[in-house]
Amino acid sequence: MLEVPLPGGGQEKAHERWTSLVKGTRLRLGWPGGPVVARFHASGATLAFAAPEDQLFTATEVNEWAWQRALKEKTDASIPRFFAPGHPATWDEASAMETLRALANAEARPELMMLLEEARRLDLPVFLDEAMLSVGAGSGHLAWPMDALPPLDGVPWEQLHDIPTVLVTGSNGKTTSVRLLAAMAAAHGWTTGHTCTDGIYVAGELVEAGDFSGPGGARAVLRDARAEAAILETARGGILRRGLAVHRAAVALVTNVSPDHFGEYGIHSIEELADAKLVVARAVEPGGLLVLNADDTQLAARTATFKHHVGWFSLKDDHPLLMAHRTTGGATCAVRRGRMNLHWNGVTHDLGEVSSMPLSAGGHATYNISNLAGAALAAMGLGIEPATIARILSTFGASHGDNPGRLETWRFGGITVFMDYAHNPEGLEGLLVVAAAVRGTGRLGLLLGQAGNREDGAIRELAATAARFHPELLVLKDLDGFLRGREPGEVPAILQEELEVHGIMADRLRVVLPEEEAVLALLGWARPGDVLVLPVHGRQVRDAVAARLGRLETEGWRAGGLLPG
Numbered sequence: 171m172l173e174v175p176l177p178g179g180g181q182e183k184a185h186e187r188w189t190s191l192v193k194g195t196r197l198r199l200g201w202p203g204g205p206v207v208a209r210f211h212a213s214g215a216t217l218a219f220a221a222p223e224d225q226l227f228t229a230t231e232v233n234e235w236a237w238q239r240a241l242k243e244k245t246d247a248s249i250p251r252f253f254a255p256g257h258p259a260t261w262d263e264a265s266a267m268e269t270l271r272a273l274a275n276a277e278a279r280p281e282l283m284m285l286l287e288e289a290r291r292l293d294l295p296v297f298l299d300e301a302m303l304s305v306g307a308g309s310g311h312l313a314w315p316m317d318a319l320p321p322l323d324g325v326p327w328e329q330l331h332d333i334p335t336v337l338v339t340g341s342n343g344k345t346t347s348v349r350l351l352a353a354m355a356a357a358h359g360w361t362t363g364h365t366c367t368d369g370i371y372v373a374g375e376l377v378e379a380g381d382f383s384g385p386g387g388a389r390a391v392l393r394d395a396r397a398e399a400a401i402l403e404t405a406r407g408g409i410l411r412r413g414l415a416v417h418r419a420a421v422a423l424v425t426n427v428s429p430d431h432f433g434e435y436g437i438h439s440i441e442e443l444a445d446a447k448l449v450v451a452r453a454v455e456p457g458g459l460l461v462l463n464a465d466d467t468q469l470a471a472r473t474a475t476f477k478h479h480v481g482w483f484s485l486k487d488d489h490p491l492l493m494a495h496r497t498t499g500g501a502t503c504a505v506r507r508g509r510m511n512l513h514w515n516g517v518t519h520d521l522g523e524v525s526s527m528p529l530s531a532g533g534h535a536t537y538n539i540s541n542l543a544g545a546a547l548a549a550m551g552l553g554i555e556p557a558t559i560a561r562i563l564s565t566f567g568a569s570h571g572d573n574p575g576r577l578e579t580w581r582f583g584g585i586t587v588f589m590d591y592a593h594n595p596e597g598l599e600g601l602l603v604v605a606a607a608v609r610g611t612g613r614l615g616l617l618l619g620q621a622g623n624r625e626d627g628a629i630r631e632l633a634a635t636a637a638r639f640h641p642e643l644l645v646l647k648d649l650d651g652f653l654r655g656r657e658p659g660e661v662p663a664i665l666q667e668e669l670e671v672h673g674i675m676a677d678r679l680r681v682v683l684p685e686e687e688a689v690l691a692l693l694g695w696a697r698p699g700d701v702l703v704l705p706v707h708g709r710q711v712r713d714a715v716a717a718r719l720g721r722l723e724t725e726g727w728r729a730g731g732l733l734p735g
Contacts, residue, residue, distance in 0.1 A: 171218040172233040173436065176210070185215070187240035192219050195232050198267055199274050201225065211436040223286060223298060224279040231258060231273060235266055281319050288322055295332050297389045297415060304389075306330030308363065308397030333397060334360070334552050335416060337450040339404040340425025340463075341443075342597045343541040344383070346529070346576045347425055350545040351401045351552075353572070354562045358554045360399040363391035367403065367591075368574070368709055372396050379709060384408025385415035392416070399552070409449050410435035421551040422450040423461040423544055427468040428596040433625050444468040451476065459501070459551030461544055464491040481551065483543035485536060487511050503547040505539060510563065512546055512556060519556040521546055521563055528567035534607040535577060537600035538567075570720075575712045577604070582723035583731075584698030585612075589715060592705040593621070594628070595635040602639045605701045612699030613642040615692045617706070618665055619649045619685070622656030629661060630668040637672035641703075643695055644669060646681045647688040651708050659683055685711045689718070696729040 185208050192206050196219070204220025217237060221229035235258040242260060256273075258266030282303065289296045289305045297304045304313035310331030314320060334355075338348050345366040352364040356374065363372040365387035370377040372394050382390065383405035391400045392415070402416065427444040437443050454460050460476060462469045464484040470491055473480075480500065482492050487506035496502055496513055503512040503521075510521040525533035529542055542563055549559050566572050580587040586608055592598040605614060618636055620629045636644065646662035653661075662681050669679060682688040685706060692702050706712045725734060 171216060172230070172237060173214060173216055174237055175214040184237075184240040184243075185210075185217075187243055188217060188236050191236035191240060192232065195236065195267070195270065196221070199225075199228075199232075199270060209436065211442070212438040213433065213436060216436050222283070224282050225274055225277055228270060228273040228277050232270060235260060235270070239263070239266075279316070279319075281321070282316070284322055285319060285325070288325075288327070289330075292327055292330075294327075294330050295392070295417060297392055299386075299389060302393075304393050306332065307335065307392045308333040308400060309361075309395055311393060311395065313393055332418075333392075334399045335392070335419045335421075336399075336401045336548055336552065337404045337414070337416060337419045337422040337453060338401065338425070338548075339406070339409070339423070339447045339450050341428040341430050341447075341594065342600070343425040343537060343544075344403045344405070345591065346538065346541045346573055347423060347545045347548075348401050348403045349573050349576075350529075350541065350562065350566055351423075351548055353566055354545070354549040354554050354559055355399045355401060355552065357558050357562055358399075358552075361396050362399045362401065363394050363397035364401040365391055365403050367405070385412045388415035404450055406437075406443065406446055407434070409446055410437070414449065414453055416453050418455040419450070419453045419458060420455065421459045421461060421548045422454050423548045424448065424450065424463065424466075424469060425541065425544055426463050426466045426596075428594060429631075430594040430624075430628070432628065434623065440468060444472070448472070454479075459548070461548045461551065463540060463544060464489050465540065481547045483540065483547050485539060485543075501547060501550065503543040503550075505543070508533070510543060510546065512550060512559070514550050514556075519560075521556065521560040527563050528565065529563075529573070529577065531577060531579070531604050532607075534604045535600065536603070537597070538577060570716065574716065575706065575709075577601070578716070580719050580723065582719075583696075583726075583728045585696050585700050585702060585729045587702045587704060587719060589704045589706055589712065589719075591707060593707060595631045598632060598635050598705065599638075601703060601705070602636070605703050606639060609701040610699065612701055613697075614639065615643045615645070615695060615700060615702045616641040617645050617647060617685075617688055617692060617702075617704045619647040619688075619705070619707075620661050620665065621649055621652040621707070622654035622661055623652075626664055629664045633665045633668035634672055637669055637674050641674075642678060643692065644674065644679050645688045645691050646679065647685050648683045649707050650685050650711050686714050686718075689715050690733060693722070693729075694733055698729050700729060 189206050206219040209216040238260045258269040294305050295307050302313050304311050338344050348364050348366050352362050355362040361373050365382045367381045367383050369379040370382045370390050383403040388402045451460050459479050459481050461481045464470050464482040482495050482502050484504040487504040492502040501514050512519040524530050529538040546559050575591050578589040590601050592601045646665050682691045
């Protein structure tokens, strides 16, 4: 896959020539056919084609060469006549073919292709990267370095098998849903591995910290011999950059689709974003379950496009889509008269009172109620018993360690503190609705920042969302490690400008760029009865803030008093 900008004029002709060059080059190299796809978008085009799995590096050379040559031929574009040793020459097709054949011959791995063919014949999952091949998953896998692959008869094929796997994607609620499902799977008796933006976990233990919501994290869990089930956060960025590591899954869950990350990897609209996230649906195996949010307009509008066994969840059990789905025997999960009801194979399971579920924040966190319903339905798709699901729903979130950084609630010193990942307008609004429900006569203090890779319009929309809740103090920050091309203070300046447009006076605004210092500024301002809302994104900062809050609670600090050093 190649991402390209489109210089003015001639792109359609260049696309046609690129397609012809790719197909012709594949034929000359002896590669099989397959899809050749160009997707044009506002910032350029995505050019992709199928190639053998032992020829992917050569395929990238083919792609770049074909596009450069097509531009030169069809648009009179100024393509430099350069020669880089080992790369095909754009001005000489015969010479380029010689180079590409040499690259293909050097990369060819017939022993790899035989192993892949046998694994697929036996219906075993395969995970392949630059360094390693693994066949089977988790407790049923074996792995070999690419430079030490075994012969076919050297593999104990009868020992290899798949494990139950769930893919979780969406704009908000992915990590919470993953953690919920991992807790349910563990309670079911499986040694469970899961990945999220915090790291890789197996049996509840952190294996490696970092954002592992892409294919690399998925492969790591599926190559851990302890794992008997895998719950994998599957973020938009990983899908668009590297695709899915997993070719099949028992369940895929899409929490929602909201405007976010526009302008990256050719995504410029909510419809395109929905299509990107719904790539996970392609991995759902026959007999598996695709779990979708009926309250999301983008997902609900696509009801006719899914040929899978679909389960719908909602905040309302009488949602027309759910009611119609149940008449045909479909699975649903939603709230009815304050209780979570799961309908499965014609039987209704009462999973408990929603307001008593810790993640619901007394029933005020509607976005988490949605996460609870989606996770419950996904767990049922894995074969987890309703009683086990209900038990986890009734307890998960009561401890800080259950769901760190996601509606993590602290009450001490006369104040209430919510720490959350809220990173887009929809997530922030949901968080501030919870804060507003519990603030009473107290004041609202809000920490606000945004990653630098968001468009200015998205940053302004976040500020507009915050302004609607009229916080008495807003502390504007940079996101440590998330400047992503912006200058320090650039994002807070955009936020401040937009907040003032929406009537937030300058005396209610402070700019404190380092995140942890910004949190301290809010704590120092607080007095008894206040509610502080802390959207904190980086794990390192979040852990530091949680440790600080824990110390204040332990030491008996009271709001309005001096903060200990």
